[in-house]
Amino acid sequence: MSPLLFLILVPLVAAAFIMVGSNARLTALVGSATNLAFVLILVAFYRQGNxxxxxxxxxxxxxxxxGISLTLGADGLSLLMLLLASLVTVAAVAVAKTPEKNPHLFYASLMFISAGGLGAFASINLFFFYMFHELALIPTFLLIxxxxxxxxxxxxxxxxxxxxxxxxxxxxxxxGLYLIQPDGMRTFDLPAIIGMADAGLLPEGNWIYLLLLVGFGILVSLFPFHTWAPQAYASAPAPAAMLHAGVLKKFGLYGLIRIAAPIFPDAVVQFSNLLLVMLVGNILYVGYVTISQRKLDWMLGYSSVMHMGYIFLGFAALNPVSLTGASLMLFAHGISIAALFALCGEIRERTGTLDFAELGGLAKPMPAFGLLFGFAAMAAIGLPGFVGFAGEILVFFGSFVAGEPLMGVTAGGKELFQFNNYQIATICALWGVVISAVYMLRAYRRVFFGPLNDRWSGLGEISGPARIAIAVLIVVMLVTGFFPGLLVKLIESSAL
Amino acid sequence: MSFPVEFCVLSLGILMLLVDSFFPSIDKRTLAHTAIVWLAVFLAATFFLQPSPLWASPNGFYETDALGLFFKRFALVSTILTLVLAIEYAPVVERFIPGSRPGAGLGEFFTLPIFTCAGLMWMASAADFVMIFCALELVTISFYIQVAFMRRNMASLEAGTKYLILGALSTGFLVYGITWIFGMTGQTGLRGISTVLGMVPQASQTALLFGIGLILVSLGFKVAAAPFQFWVPDVYQGAPTPVTAFLSVASKAAGFVVLMRVVDAFLVAPALQAKLVPALGFLAGLTLVYGNLAALPQTNMKRLLAYSSIAHAGYLLVGVASVGSPAAGRAIVFYLLAYLLMTFLAFLVLIPVSKAAGGDDISDFNGLGRRAPGMAFAMLIAMLSLAGLPFTVGFLGKFFIFEAAMRQQHFVLVVLGVVTVACGFYYYLKVVRAMYWQPAPEDAPPVLVSPLTRFTAAFLVTLILVLGVYPKPILDFLP
Known part of the structure; x- marks a missing residue:
């Protein structure tokens, strides 16, 4: 059996076992840990440049x-996403609190979401790429x-x-992408379609690009299609929010980088202004909305929408530097938001509220909790030392040099001094970093510092599997943050 | 070569009636089980028939091409499933039929679908308006009786009356349309009509279009296309549940086979095609919007399924409007097959649940996920497939339809289709919500399911999931 098929089947089989009555939590943990170990082996065996x-x-x-077939395959970028998916799955299962109501369905749903994410990232046939993503829809509906x-x-x-x-x-x-291919050669096989595009066999496909942009955009919560996301993440149980915000939402951007970037580069450039406006909407508009949130779960939901703007910027600039940065950010944001939602779920469980006005000073009864949250918040802001920093800086470098330069160019005997649209968007995005620092640090202060409400003085420290899982996520972000070369080397061979 | 199959089915029906009359002490359920076995034998026998090429029969009355053969099997399968439903539903029928002895009337309840089946099988092969009319009447008249079968139940009687009046009206439209077409072409055979149209492309179009229009109206009644769908919700809700399932699957499918054959015959004249395709597209769009929007507020499961059946007729009509694309025929047939599997599965779960709860409301499904996990899972799969979620056969049906429509550049229809699919997710997931989110009422009676129903449900679930991932065995069979 192909190793990638094994990867997809493990959670499905685990879900089947859970539904027929095996120990739900244990089965889910074993299944997801097996997958994580297996992905690490695959990464080790992956040979670049052969x-x-x-x-x-x-x-x-x-x-x-x-041309529809269940074709699985992985390159560096897919392996990175598979690593993200399996890591977040383990963490999500580890921090999950077994509910009293129907625990079997709960863990089986988590396993289904995981299988959907893994399947989508491992498919190189667009039909199954699409199908696997949908596997997660109903489990999410049930979980929330x-x-x-x-x-x-x-x-x-x-x-x-x-x-x-x-x-x-x-x-x-x-x-549409299938139908614009020349008759007789039509297929859903991604490498074959990219081959056709490279050979100039595909006609102009602006409308297809727009459909893909809107379709993927809704899935990634691109402004103005983002309103579902904060509400869903705020209401979802912590493991579901971790898996959805951390893994599944990355599907849309992964798809754009995988499909639209190599097949319709001209259309991406042609509609770049539209995309730039939308992504600046994500960064600035949603950023300010995030600042005004009064509850931690809603704030995290909005912040995850906002951060998609940076990754879209990396995609819009469409050069190797920015795309590498976008790929790193997919990974970085997936892990940091998963850690934050896990911590948020732990707070909700202890206090029953996430309202900033009622919380405060929690670092006193739970210092380790506060430390972990601090790390995760800083990673989400993108401070140096975390992998998010490497991603953001590559995106900004890449997008600043994108497009026609208007600075220092001599036109009509006069030297121009103005920014092009990419550069303006980059400047807005840089301001977004400040915004995210404001809301993250403010949340950190309001929840963990300040006067301690007496109601919370007896709260128990974070412990057990949740503590280990979140610590592992933070360690991964630190290690890859200090050595981003590890990841860059993995994805540089991907056809970016 | 395939006449014998219809006659076998017909003889089975007559034999069952005789046995029922002369041996009244026989358990009627045994009778139904025997009929199921025999229908299964006939189904197996059809696989030994070779489809003849199109227009091969000498008189042009009866075609055993691949399409016809496929729909004969379709009719047999849906009759078998209807009988399974009918056995499960028998206690309800008994309650509403006055009889001197227990089980009176059940024999006919199990026999009538078999006569309908024979009519459906003839309809699948009919290639002449006379033949189409006769087969259609055999089907419709046997349905009149079945819909009004529970004669102590006002809803059933009301449904029967409505169906009778509107059915008769639609028959009138059909006959009138046929006469106009016969007047213009001198032919009743579809092959003959298409030859004549090919020779005189400028034949009086207004008259022809009028005739085709009348026939479209009549077939619109049969397939429940808007604006000819008024009868559907009341009839579906009032009829005995197995009859509702049979009506919504088999009668609709037969309507679509006839529609496909008729539309094909008239497409040879480009001038007609230019008028026919927009008309079909208009019907499709209207049906999609009406069916899906009207389904949104429903709280009764049978009414919900009635509106959903209108909505699915809309997707199928999108496929019919895409004729000319080589993929359209395959898309329609595949969609119908998917529709059969998922609709019967939904009714198969509905009957035991409503027997336990004493009603057909969606709220009667509350907490089914805890009360009867197996049945709830089957219903979940049926609803997801009806909504068109990937990994189910319903998704592939929609995928093929959208692909065919985009090939013919029916972009408006495709956009309507996508928007209405989102509506569909809402009302199908309402059932899922009831089963899994809502708690069961304290005094909820246990849901009792017979082994035959359980087995059939498991079989349908397996088919929906397997064909949803690996449809090749069916696609190889399709014409």
């Missing part, structure tokens, strides 16, 4: 006449609806309908 764009390839034809908090029902409906709509828009884009 001429094969994808390794560990296996293919099962499904509808040969339409059954075990969520706050206005969980409204949140679950909104997210599910939004995501279903987005994914069908995306499906139209993929069908």
């Amino acid at each position: 001429g094969q764009p994808y390794q560990f390839v296996s293919s099962l034809p499904v509808i040969p006449s339409m 609806g059954i075990w969520g908090s706050g206005d969980r029902q409204a949140a679950a409906w909104k997210a599910t309908i939004y995501l279903a709509l987005g994914s069908f828009v995306l499906l139209l884009g993929l069908i």
Whole structure:
């Protein structure tokens, strides 16, 4: 059996075992730990630059006449995403609190989300790439609806309908991509389509790019299609928010980098202004909305929407530096937001509230908790030493040099002194870093410092598997932050 | 070569009636089980028939091409499933039928679907308007009886009356349309019509279009396309549940086979095509919007499934409007197959649940995830497949339809389709919400499910999931 197929089947089999009655938590932990170990082995065995764009390839034809097959394969970028998915899954299962209501369904749903993410990142046939992502939709609906908090029902409906709509828009884009290929050669096989695009066989596909942008955009919560995300993440139980915000939301950007960047580079450039406006909306508008939040869960939800703006900037600039930065940020943001949602869930469990006005001084009864939160918050801001910093700086460098230069160019005998749109967007994004520092540090202060409310003086310290899992996430961010070369080397061979 | 199969089905029906009359002491359920076995034998027998090439029959009345053969199997499978439902539903029927002895009337309840099946199988092969009309009437008249079967139940009687009146009206439209077309072309056979149209492309178009329009109206009634869908919600809700399932799957499928054949015959004239395709597109768009929007506020499960059946007719009509694309025919047939699997599965779960709760409301499904996890899972799969979620056969159906429509550049329809799919997620997930989010009422009676129903549900779930990932076995079979 192909190693990648094994990777997808492990959580599915685990879910099946859980549903027929094995120990839910233990099975989920064993399954996700197996996957993490297996991905690490794959990373170790991955050979760069041996001429094969994808390794560990296996293919099962499904509808040969339409070029649909279950083709799995991984290059550096997919391996990075698989690593992210399996790492966050382990953490999510570790911090999960077994609910009293139907624990089997709870853990099985987590396993399904994990399988969906892994399958999507391991597929190089667009049809299955799409199908696997949808595997996560219903488990998310159930997780938020059954075990969520706050206005969980409204949140679950909104997210599910939004995501279903987005994914069908995306499906139209993929069908369009299939139909513009020359008759007789039509396929959903991604490397083959990229080959056609390189050979100039594909006509202009602006409308397809727009469909892909809107479809993926809804899934990634691109402004103005972002309103489902904060509400869903605020209401979801912590493990579901970790998996969705940390892993699944990356699917859309991964798809744009994988599909749109190599196949429709001209369309990306042509519609760059549209995308720049939207992503600046993500960074500035959503950034300010984030600052004004009064509850930690909503603030984290909005912050995860906001951070997508940087990654979109890396995609829009479409040069190797910015795309490498965007890939690093996919990884960095996935881990940091997972750690934050895990901590947020722990606070909710202890105090029953996430309102800044009621919290405060929690670092006194729980110093280790405060330390972990501090690390995670700083990683989310993108301070040097964390991998987010490497990603952000590459995105900013890449996007600042993108587009036609207008600075220092002599035109009509006069030397111009103005920024082009990419540079303006980059400057806005830099301001976004300040915004994210404001809301993260403010949240940190309001929750962990200041006068301690007497109600919270007896809170127990974070302990056990949750403590280990979150610490591991932070260590990973620190290690890759000090040595980002590890990751860059892994993804540089990908066709960026 | 395939006449014998219809006659076998017909003889089975007559034989069952005789046995039922002359041996009244026989358990009617045994009778139904026997019928299921025989229908399964006939189904197996159809696999020994070779499809003949199109237009091969000498008189043009009856075609055994691959499409016809496929729909004969379709009719047999849906009849078998209807009988399974009917056995599960029998206690309810007994309650509403006055009889001197227990089980009176059940024999006919199990036999009538078999006559319908014969009519459906003829309809699948009919290639002449006369033949189409006769087969259609056999189907419709047997349905009149089945819909009104529970004669102590006002809802069932009301449904029967509505169906009778509107069905008769639609028959009138059909006959009137046929006469106009016969008047213009001198033919009733589809092959003949298409030859004549090919020779005189400028034949009086207004008259022809009028005739085609009348036929579209009549078939619109049959497939429940808006604006000819008024009868659907009341009839579906009032009819005995197995009949509702049969009506919504088999009758609709037969309507679509006839529609495909008729539309194909008239497409040879480009001038007609230019008018026919927009008309079909308009019907499709209207049906999509009406069916999906009207389904949103429903709280009764049978009514929900009725509106969902209108909505699915919309997606199928999008496929019919895309004729000309080589993929359209395959898309429609695949969609119908998917529709059969998921609709029957939904009804299969609905019957035991509503028997336990005494009603068909969505709220009767509350907490089913805890009360009967297996049945709830089957319903979950049925609803997700109806909504069109990947890894189910319903998704592939929608995928093929959208692909065919985009090939023909029906972008407006595709956009409507996507928006209405999102509506669909809402109302199908309402059922999922009831089953998994809502707690079960304290006094909820246990849901009892017979082994046959359990087995059939498991079988349908497996088919939906397997064909949703690996549809090749079916695609190889399709015409």
